[in-house]
Amino acid sequence: MRIKCGFSQAIITPQPEKVFMDGYGFRMEHAKGVRDDLYVKALAIEDRNGKRFCILSFDICGFNEEVSEILRFHISQKTGLDGSSIALTATHTHAGPACGVLYSVPLNNDYMNKVGELAGNCANEALSNMEYCSFTSRFGKDLEMIHNRRNLDAIDRRVRVGCFFNQENAIAGLIAQASCHPVLMSDMYISADYPSALTKKGLEMGMCFMFLQGSCGDINPMVEGVSQEEKLEKLGGELVQSVLDVIKIEKVKGHNGDVDIDFKLNEINVPMKAFPPREEVEREIDKYIKAYYDAQDEMNKRYILQYLNWYRGILKKIERGENGDIQVPLQYLKVGNKEEKMIFIFLPFEVLTRTALKIEDRLITMGYEKENIYIVGYSNIVYGYLIPGEEIGYEKYENKDAPVWYNTALFDKDSERIVIEKLFEMV
Numbered sequence: 001m002r003i004k005c006g007f008s009q010a011i012i013t014p015q016p017e018k019v020f021m022d023g024y025g026f027r028m029e030h031a032k033g034v035r036d037d038l039y040v041k042a043l044a045i046e047d048r049n050g051k052r053f054c055i056l057s058f059d060i061c062g063f064n065e066e067v068s069e070i071l072r073f074h075i076s077q078k079t080g081l082d083g084s085s086i087a088l089t090a091t092h093t094h095a096g097p098a099c100g101v102l103y104s105v106p107l108n109n110d111y112m113n114k115v116g117e118l119a120g121n122c123a124n125e126a127l128s129n130m131e132y133c134s135f136t137s138r139f140g141k142d143l144e145m146i147h148n149r150r151n152l153d154a155i156d157r158r159v160r161v162g163c164f165f166n167q168e169n170a171i172a173g174l175i176a177q178a179s180c181h182p183v184l185m186s187d188m189y190i191s192a193d194y195p196s197a198l199t200k201k202g203l204e205m206g207m208c209f210m211f212l213q214g215s216c217g218d219i220n221p222m223v224e225g226v227s228q229e230e231k232l233e234k235l236g237g238e239l240v241q242s243v244l245d246v247i248k249i250e251k252v253k254g255h256n257g258d259v260d261i262d263f264k265l266n267e268i269n270v271p272m273k274a275f276p277p278r279e280e281v282e283r284e285i286d287k288y289i290k291a292y293y294d295a296q297d298e299m300n301k302r303y304i305l306q307y308l309n310w311y312r313g314i315l316k317k318i319e320r321g322e323n324g325d326i327q328v329p330l331q332y333l334k335v336g337n338k339e340e341k342m343i344f345i346f347l348p349f350e351v352l353t354r355t356a357l358k359i360e361d362r363l364i365t366m367g368y369e370k371e372n373i374y375i376v377g378y379s380n381i382v383y384g385y386l387i388p389g390e391e392i393g394y395e396k397y398e399n400k401d402a403p404v405w406y407n408t409a410l411f412d413k414d415s416e417r418i419v420i421e422k423l424f425e426m427v
Contacts, residue, residue: 003259003335004046005164006129007173007208009199010122012058012115013037014097016190019108022061022101023094024186025306025405026299031097035191038096039199040119041210043175044126045335048258053333054079054123055087055175055344057210058115059192062090062382064100067107071116078120079127084265086123087331087346090378092213093193095185101382103407104306133164133172135335137342137371140242145235146180149220150396154353156215159239160371161246162342173207176243177374179214179353184221184231194221197236198243209243212376215356217349217385217398262334268422270383272324272409275314284311310404324409329380330423342372345423346379349386352398355416358388362424386419387411 016031038059046052056075063071068088075086090099098105099112142157162175182193192199195211202209223231275281288308295301317324331346343363356375363373384406385398392399392413403410 002132002134003261004130005133005135005172006044006126006131007042007164007210008122008125008129009039009041009208010118011037012040012118013190014108014111019097019111020105021188021190022096022098022105023183025102025303027188028299028302029188031190032188033190035095035185035189036196038093038190038192040115040122041208042119042123042126043173043210044123044130045261046130047261049260051261052081052127053085053087053261053263054081054126055089055210055333056119056123057089057091057212058119059093059195060090060096060099061092061094062099062101062378063088063380064103065381067100067112068381070109070112071119074113074116074120075123078124081123084263084331087333087344088380089212089346089376090382091182091192091195091211092216092378093182093185093191093195095189095191095193097190102405104309131166131172133166135162135164137162138246139371140176140246143178143180143235143238143242145221145223145238146219147222148218148353149181150218150391150394150398152218152391152394154357155219156353156356159242160374161243162374163247171207171247173210174243174247175210175212176239177212177214177376178239179216179219179356180235181216181220184223184228184235187228194232194236194239197232197240201240201244212374213378214375215351215353215377217352217377219353259335259337263332264426265329265331266422266426267327267329268419270326270328270415270418271412272326272415273412275318275324275409278315278318281311281315281318285315306404310407313407314409326383326408328383330419330426331380332423332427340372341368342374343368343427344374344376346376347386348379348381348383349377350382350384350398351375351377351386352388352391354388354391355386355420359420359423366427382406384408385411386416389413389416
């Protein structure tokens, strides 16, 4: 497929002493240092009719509504693109600055506005760098050092690699997508975690290697018996090698015609599980109030307070006659022509494996090849773990404790089904 494309990247590493960290609730202090730089990366594309779209990947944990609005404002100001033409994605590192994923962790708004400005400049540069490219997508070698942390058999080990070749048959940039939680770096040092290895290799080769996180909601690294640094090198090295293998064997198929792009951003209502009766919520509040004042350990107090405030928030909604339903953005980008087509699905959740595979299977029936389907989690805003309907009764962290940290209601057995139905009404 031939299209105009451009890449750009910029460092967005914060001053560690000025930010709290996202990813883990036990962190109660500012970051202590920087292990490796964080980046924003932009891919801009334009079709033969002049329609433009920009994907931006951030080395952060995710976005709450406030952060998403800040970033979109600056990107739109710098590029002139409207909201439907911009996709924000997060690599989901658990060693980045607070960005609203853990709702009780303070944001540094000055820093987030600076990131927005840098992202806007990065997107604008990507638009300025656009040139005619051929784009092909392939599977690399599977990731072996990962597992389903919910102890279920669902897992997607595949690595998708999308290569953009310019008219000189040189790589203009690439995107790589895999599904694995970046949770190797759990200390107080800023890091992009294992995707940093991909950034490092791209810089060595003078290119932008963009990472898109897939359906890693239930997938963790499985690298045992070595140090934290060695774990990062092993899993990051596995990802990099998968990408390099594709680069080595990939050949440009020739410019087989210009392509069109189509995209849409819709907001939908997602039904959530009904709140417990008011009396039950009040009992939980009383229980956590007592536990809070009885607790002696500061860390224990922090966890208790998280649950106490969650139930207090539910009580306020009950008093106002509200439910827990959420309004979320769904977005897609289609790229293609009669000979070949690909699709990007941008979901505002921590996506679990079974959900992504359901969406992929339906897209295959619509004529999309597996390697041309990019289902991207942690996009635009993140509302917690979208639990597959068949896993609702299987209570683990994702559908038991995570809503307390995301400050959402519990997902219902129909939540995932509604999201998928609304998505395919768009697509």
